[in-house]
Amino acid sequence: ETGVTQSPTHLIKTRGQQVTLRCSSQSGHNTVSWYQQALGQGPQFIFQYYREEENGRGNFPPRFSGLQFPNYSSELNVNALELDDSAPYLCASSIDPLVTQYFGPGTRLTVL
């Protein structure tokens, strides 16, 4: 039990739609990172937020965007969904970027 929760657990969308995934971090965790876990691969870094500002971004297109809120929750938004966006999405939080991250259970997104 890491204290990091994600919602929803599963989600089905159709191509072209928009989706918002949510993550609730442990209290005091100022850093949240989002990852996409493609089938058979390790997680791929999408972006990181630190103190409500984007602190780094991986190789994902601009239709992947995020927000971090003062109450230690965050969102991952994906616009214009594509079939290849189907994957589990993980968030991970930590007190700051320099220490161990705690992973949430993930949201499994299916795009039809």
Added chain:
Amino acid sequence: KNEVEQSPQNLTAQEGEFITINCSYSVGISALHWLQQHPGGGIVSLFMLSSGKKKHGRLIATINIQEKHSSLHITASHPRDSAVYICAVSSYNNNDMRFGAGTRLTVKP
């Protein structure tokens, strides 16, 4: 070539065996992480290390910065150790992590 390579990809062991999983990386890092993911479960951080060795119970993680190599050892393996073990590295500015593809460990009773 991936920046983080793990070996083996799959590993099957008998209960009680000593297990070693290897990780090599090709980028500069500030820290290396070993993570565990049980089937259908979330990812749990086992170790975060930047030098030397760390031990927690039956798990030992080592890192050689000069050789850009880390190993995760499991002593007296148990079926409950069956999981995917993932090696990941943090970049120098700590704002991203690069992950290996994982090693799927199965420990048979």
